[in-house]
Amino acid sequence: MQQHTISLLVENKFGVQARIANLFSGKGYNMDSICVAETENPELSRMTIVTTGDDMVIEQIIKQLNRLINVLKVVDLTFEDHINRELALIKINCTATTRSSIIQIADIFQAKIVDISPKTLTIEVTGGHSKVQACINMLQPFGIKEMARTGIVALRREYTGRSPDWSSSKIPA
Amino acid sequence: MQTVKEKEKEKKMVAEPNIFTKQRLTGSEILVRSLIEEGVEHVFGYPGGVVIPVFDKLYNLSRPKIVLCRHEQGAQHMADGYARASGKVGVCLVTSGPAATNLVTGIATSFMDSIPVVHLTGQVGTTAIGNDAFQEVDIIGITRPITKHSYLVRDVNEITRTIKEAFYIARTGRPGPVLVDLPKDVLLSETEFHYPETVNIPGYKPTENGHIQQIRKAAEVMATAKRPVLYVGGGAIASNAAGELNELAHKTNIPVTTTLLGLGAFPENDPLSLGMLGMHGTWYSNMAVNECDLLIAVGSRFDDRVTGKVDAFAPKAKFIHIDIDPASISKNIKVDYPIVGSCRSVLKDLLPLVQTSDTHDWLEMIGHWKQTHPLKYKKSEKIKPQYVIEAIHEVCGDDTILSSDVGQHQMWLALHYKFIKPRTNVTSGGLGTMGFGFPAAIGAALASPGRKVVAVVGDGGFQMTAQEISTAVGQRLEIIVAIINNGFLGMVRQWQELFFGKRYSHTCLEYTNPDFVKLVEAYGAVGMRVERHDEVVPVLQKAMQVKNLPVFIDFRVDRHENVFPMIPPGKMATDIIE
Ligand SMILES: Cc1ncc(C[n+]2csc(CCOP(=O)(O)OP(=O)(O)O)c2C)c(N)n1
Numbered sequence: 004m005q006q007h008t009i010s011l012l013v014e015n016k017f018g019v020q021a022r023i024a025n026l027f028s029g030k031g032y033n034m035d036s037i038c039v040a041e042t043e044n045p046e047l048s049r050m051t052i053v054t055t056g057d058d059m060v061i062e063q064i065i066k067q068l069n070r071l072i073n074v075l076k077v078v079d080l081t082f083e084d085h086i087n088r089e090l091a092l093i094k095i096n097c098t099a100t101t102r103s104s105i106i107q108i109a110d111i112f113q114a115k116i117v118d119i120s121p122k123t124l125t126i127e128v129t130g131g132h133s134k135v136q137a138c139i140n141m142l143q144p145f146g147i148k149e150m151a152r153t154g155i156v157a158l159r160r161e162y163t164g165r166s167p168d169w170s171s172s173k174i175p176a
Numbered sequence: 177m178q179t180v181k182e183k184e185k186e187k188k189m190v191a192e193p194n195i196f197t198k199q200r201l202t203g204s205e206i207l208v209r210s211l212i213e214e215g216v217e218h219v220f221g222y223p224g225g226v227v228i229p230v231f232d233k234l235y236n237l238s239r240p241k242i243v244l245c246r247h248e249q250g251a252q253h254m255a256d257g258y259a260r261a262s263g264k265v266g267v268c269l270v271t272s273g274p275a276a277t278n279l280v281t282g283i284a285t286s287f288m289d290s291i292p293v294v295h296l297t298g299q300v301g302t303t304a305i306g307n308d309a310f311q312e313v314d315i316i317g318i319t320r321p322i323t324k325h326s327y328l329v330r331d332v333n334e335i336t337r338t339i340k341e342a343f344y345i346a347r348t349g350r351p352g353p354v355l356v357d358l359p360k361d362v363l364l365s366e367t368e369f370h371y372p373e374t375v376n377i378p379g380y381k382p383t384e385n386g387h388i389q390q391i392r393k394a395a396e397v398m399a400t401a402k403r404p405v406l407y408v409g410g411g412a413i414a415s416n417a418a419g420e421l422n423e424l425a426h427k428t429n430i431p432v433t434t435t436l437l438g439l440g441a442f443p444e445n446d447p448l449s450l451g452m453l454g455m456h457g458t459w460y461s462n463m464a465v466n467e468c469d470l471l472i473a474v475g476s477r478f479d480d481r482v483t484g485k486v487d488a489f490a491p492k493a494k495f496i497h498i499d500i501d502p503a504s505i506s507k508n509i510k511v512d513y514p515i516v517g518s519c520r521s522v523l524k525d526l527l528p529l530v531q532t533s534d535t536h537d538w539l540e541m542i543g544h545w546k547q548t549h550p551l552k553y554k555k556s557e558k559i560k561p562q563y564v565i566e567a568i569h570e571v572c573g574d575d576t577i578l579s580s581d582v583g584q585h586q587m588w589l590a591l592h593y594k595f596i597k598p599r600t601n602v603t604s605g606g607l608g609t610m611g612f613g614f615p616a617a618i619g620a621a622l623a624s625p626g627r628k629v630v631a632v633v634g635d636g637g638f639q640m641t642a643q644e645i646s647t648a649v650g651q652r653l654e655i656i657v658a659i660i661n662n663g664f665l666g667m668v669r670q671w672q673e674l675f676f677g678k679r680y681s682h683t684c685l686e687y688t689n690p691d692f693v694k695l696v697e698a699y700g701a702v703g704m705r706v707e708r709h710d711e712v713v714p715v716l717q718k719a720m721q722v723k724n725l726p727v728f729i730d731f732r733v734d735r736h737e738n739v740f741p742m743i744p745p746g747k748m749a750t751d752i753i754e
Binding site (some may be wrong): 013014017018021022025026029059062063066067069070071072073074075 | 325328380501503507
C-alpha cells in the first residue's frame with residue numbers, strides 16, 4: 004500500500020466533481036484528499052487526488068477515472084518529479100506568555116500570522132505535506148482551536164530531463 | 177377497445193404537426209426531430225406531466241413509434257431487449273420523479289451487461305430544481321453509478337448536441353446506458369433546429385484497434401500453447417465478432433467456451449464448442465479451463481460467477497485478454513498479454529498472424545471428457561424442465577431469439593439450448609434481474625419483425641413484470657412465453673436444499689400462484705397448459721401457429737429438479753458437483 008498523488012484534468016462542468024467522488028465511494032477506493040479549481044482555461048479544472056492502495060488498485064483507479072467522459076487526462080505523479088503544496092490555517096490558543104514562542108515556531112516554518120486576538124493566533128503555513136504536518140505537530144502542545152487544510156495540489160516539474168509521460172491519458176500530450 | 181379504423185379516424189382529426197417545416201421549434205419538437213435524425217424506430221415509454229408535450233409531438237408519427245408499456249421498468253427492459261437483439265440503441269421515454277426511479281433496476285441491468293440504451297426522463301423546470309417540487313427527483317444523482325454517462329439539459333439550444341452525444345456514447349466503445357434529463361421549461365422553449373453532423377467529446381476516445389505489437393505477441397504465444405482455450409464473453413457479441421471468432425477457432429483448432437452473455441457468439445453444435453463455463457457451466461468447459469496453459473479472453477471480464485475462487489481459476493494458464501475497456505483488464509486477474517480494442521477489430525488483425533496450433537492431443541482429451549461427463553438429466557414421467565428447453569429448440573429452430581428471466585430456468589436454457597447464432601440470447605447476466613425476461617422479449621420481437629421470439633421465464637420472475645401482457649397484446653406480438661412453473665423460487669430453493677439444510681424459507685409459490693392460463697386470458701392473450709411429458713412438443717407446435725397474439729404456456733415441470741453441474745460459490749473447478 005502506497006500513497007499516490009494523481010493529477011486530473013477535467014471539464015469544468017456541473018456535476019463532474021460528484022462523478023469523481025461517486026466513483027471513489029462506489030468502488031471503495033481511499034481518498035486521502037481532493038483539491039480542485041479552475042485552470043488557466045476556464046473550461047477545464049485541475050484536480051489533485053491523494054489516494055492509497057496497492058498497485059492493482061491504483062491501476063484500477065486510473066483506468067476508472069479515464070473511463071469518465073468528463074475526464075481529459077489522468078497522470079500519476081507519484082513517481083514523476085513534481086511539486087506539491089498544501090496550505091493550512093491553524094488557530095491556536097495563546098496567552099501573553101506563549102505568544103512569542105508560537106511566533107518563533109511560525110517563523111521557522113516561514114508561516115504567516117494572519118489573525119490575532121487576545122486569546123488566539125491564526126497561522127497560515129504552506130509547503131509539502133510533511134512540512135505542514137511538522138508545523139502542526141510543533142503547534143499542537145499550545146492547543147489548536149480550529150484548523151482548515153486544503154489538501155495537496157501538485158504539478159509536474161517541467162525540466163526533468165525526461166520527456167513527459169502522459170501514457171495513461173486519453174489524448175496525446 | 178378501439179378498433180384500428182377508429183384509431184385511424186382519430187389520427188386524421190388531429191392536425192399534423194409541422195415540425196419539419198417550422199422555422200422555430202419547441203424543445204419537445206427538437207427532441208423528436210433529433211430522435212428521427214438518430215434513426216430511432218421505437219420509443220418505449222409511459223407518459224406523465226413533464227413529457228406530455230413530447231408524447232404530443234410523437235402522437236401522429238409512424239417513426240419513431242411509441243410503444244406504451246404498463247410500468248416504466250417494463251419499458252426499460254423492452255428497450256434493453258431491443259438493443260440486445262438488434263445491436264441498435266434502445267430508447268426509453270418517461271416522465272420525472274416516480275417514473276424516472278422506476279427505470280433504475282433496468283438501467284443497472286443494462287449497465288452491468290454493457291447494453292446501449294438512451295433514457296429520456298422529464299424533469300421539473302430548471303428554476304424549480306432543488307425545491308422538492310412535485311415529482312422532482314435527482315435522477316442524475318441516483319443513476320450516476322449505473323450509467324455510462326448522463327446529462328441534465330439546461331438550455332433548449334443544447335438538446336441536439338446532447339442527443340447526438342448520448343447516442344454516440346451509448347453505442348461506441350464499451351456500450352452502456354446513458355440518461356438525458358429534460359426539464360419542463362427546456363422542453364417548452366423555442367429555438368431553431370440544427371442537428372450536428374459530428375460529435376467532439378475531448379474526454380472520450382475509445383480505442384477501436386488493438387496495438388499491433390501486442391497482437392503479434394499474442395499470436396506467438398498462441399502458436400506455442402499446447403492446451404489453449406478461447407473464453408468468450410458478451411464483448412464478442414457487442415462488437416459483432418462472431419464471424420472472426422469462428423474463423424480464428426477453426427484456423428487455430430482452439431476450443432471455445434463462452435460466458436452466459438457470450439452464448440451465441442460461437443455455434444454450440446461445433447465440435448470445438450465447450451458450452452458455457454463457470455458456476456453452472458459444463459463439466460468439460462470448467463475442466464478445460466482448469467487444465468489449460470493459455471486462456472484467451474475475448475470480451476469477457478473474469479466475473480466471479482465465471483472464476484469462482486479467483487486464485488484457483490485457470491491455475492496453469494497464461495492469460496491473453498482482448499477487451500475494449502482498459503478497466504476490465506487486470507481488474508480481477510493479472511493478465512500477461514493485454515490487448516485494448518474492439519474484439520472484432522483485434523480478431524481481424526490477429527487472424528492473418530496465427531498458425532494452426534497442434535492441439536490434437538488436447539482436443540482428444542476434451543473429447544474424452546465430453547463423453548465421460550456429458551450434460552445430462554434424469555428422464556422421467558414428469559416434465560423435466562431441461563426437456564422443455566430441448567423441445568423449444570427442436571420446434572422453434574436456430575433462428576429463434578430466446579430471452580430468459582433469472583433463476584434455474586435461465587441456467588437450464590443456457591446449458592441445454594444449443595445457441596447457434598449471435599444475438600439470439602437475451603438474458604440479464606451481470607445483475608441477474610428477475611422480471612427482465614418477458615418485457616425484454618417484447619423489445620426483441622419489435623426489433624426483429626418476422627422472427628420468432630420465445631421468453632423462458634420462471635413462475636416467480638414472470639410475476640414481477642406480468643403487467644406487460646397488456647403491452648404484448650396491444651402490439652399483437654406473436655411471442656411465446658414458456659413459464660417453467662415449478663411452484664418455487666427454484667434457484668433459491670436449490671441453494672436452501674444444498675446449503676441451508678432443506679429449510680425452504682419463503683420460496684414456495686405453489687399455493688398462491690395465479691392460474692396463469694386464466695390470467696393471460698383476462699388480458700386477451702392465449703394461454704395453454706402442459707401437464708404431461710408427451711404434450712410438450714405438440715403444444716409448442718400449436719403455439720407456433722397462433723397469429724397476432726402472444727401465447728403463454730404454463731409448463732408444470734418437476735418441482736424438485738436442480739441445476740447441475742454446479743461449482744459451489746467461492747469454490748474451484750475441481751469442486752464441481754455433477
Ligand atoms: C429482482 C430480483 N429479486 C430477487 C432475486 C434473487 N433470485 C434469484 S433466482 C430467484 C428465484 C427465481 O424463481 P423463479 O422465477 O420461479 O425461477 P426458477 O429459479 O424457479 O426457475 C430469486 C428470488 C433476483 N435475482 N432478482
